[in-house]
Amino acid sequence: MHNPDHDVTTETAPERATEISTGVTAGEVLSPYLQARAADFLRGLRLHTESGADTAGAEEAARSLRSAARRISGTLHTFRPLLDATWADPLRTELAWLSGTLALEHACTSRLVRLMDALSRLSSGGGHGGPVPAARGSEGPGLTVGAARAGALLDRQLTLARTRAHSAALQALGSSRFHAVADAVALLASDVPLGPAGAAPALEVLDAPAMVVERRLAEAVAGLPLARAAHPYNADALALAAGESQDAPWHQTRLLLRLHRYAREVLHAAAPDPVLYEAGRALDRHRDASEAAAAAATAARTPRIAPATAYALGVLHADQRHEVEASRFAFQRAWQHATAPVP
Numbered sequence: 001m002h003n004p005d006h007d008v009t010t011e012t013a014p015e016r017a018t019e020i021s022t023g024v025t026a027g028e029v030l031s032p033y034l035q036a037r038a039a040d041f042l043r044g045l046r047l048h049t050e051s052g053a054d055t056a057g058a059e060e061a062a063r064s065l066r067s068a069a070r071r072i073s074g075t076l077h078t079f080r081p082l083l084d085a086t087w088a089d090p091l092r093t094e095l096a097w098l099s100g101t102l103a104l105e106h107a108c109t110s111r112l113v114r115l116m117d118a119l120s121r122l123s124s125g126g127g128h129g130g131p132v133p134a135a136r137g138s139e140g141p142g143l144t145v146g147a148a149r150a151g152a153l154l155d156r157q158l159t160l161a162r163t164r165a166h167s168a169a170l171q172a173l174g175s176s177r178f179h180a181v182a183d184a185v186a187l188l189a190s191d192v193p194l195g196p197a198g199a200a201p202a203l204e205v206l207d208a209p210a211m212v213v214e215r216r217l218a219e220a221v222a223g224l225p226l227a228r229a230a231h232p233y234n235a236d237a238l239a240l241a242a243g244e245s246q247d248a249p250w251h252q253t254r255l256l257l258r259l260h261r262y263a264r265e266v267l268h269a270a271a272p273d274p275v276l277y278e279a280g281r282a283l284d285r286h287r288d289a290s291e292a293a294a295a296a297a298t299a300a301r302t303p304r305i306a307p308a309t310a311y312a313l314g315v316l317h318a319d320q321r322h323e324v325e326a327s328r329f330a331f332q333r334a335w336q337h338a339t340a341p342v343p
Helices: 026-051 055-078 085-123 141-173 176-188 207-222 237-244 248-267 274-300 307-339
Strands: none
Touching: 026 055, 026 176, 026 248, 055 085, 055 207, 055 248, 085 141, 085 176, 085 274, 085 307, 141 176, 141 274, 141 307, 207 248, 248 274, 274 307
């Protein structure tokens, strides 16, 4: 399983009223942003405490906690040169642990829904309805016979994983480690420990850390096989197999793009760049399809399963790898627009 943080890019960017003005210090820009995200975190914690048996309320509260934790952690990472590193580094590590732990249950749930929907579509003979078809020639009695058992197997495995993730999240939220994190965030809501550079003019020192992230993102994208991703459908089975071993650079690019988006939130007004939004969405779908394919492959390695079940899981795996290809194609198109020169 790849990165446990499974929230998608569709989250709403927090608002900031104005661009950075001359004479404003870096701390005067960073502090309000971090304090607002700390308030978001504490609000999510309160909602989680109040949700009780309300499952939907607990999920929404956990989503709020994850979003705030990621934004604080990402900002501490990017703008570390302007902060007190002895304070920022441990808090960033703990927030990454928390957001990852809380995301696992949501990841298992969404993966199961994704795979069940794909099995239903494939067994009924449906394709994607887009430029990237499902595994061609897969429809047939073998798939119909095996789909139900494959679905039952996936349901057992992923429901068990979800139950364990839920228990781990509850244990984390009740731990002294979490309470220490919550206390640190509560202090952050009133005081942001800055380093010496935090007193420098914002226009002089804020851009440099953000540009480091932007450069790392550009380098990561440059290392991706975008020329191959420019083809909307790569049907070669060998290409699919090779692609599975090459997912990690795409996942890393997704994380760097998120850091870039968070840095833009600090530096600019709240309106998100729609092109970066689409690029992030494509990489979210890439991650989801990649991990769904891995789950299908894991289920197919279950001992003593029937051949028809293994066949259905194989078709499902191929289908999700095609979804990976489609997502790479979508990212390539979005990134071209994002980097196109302004006329």
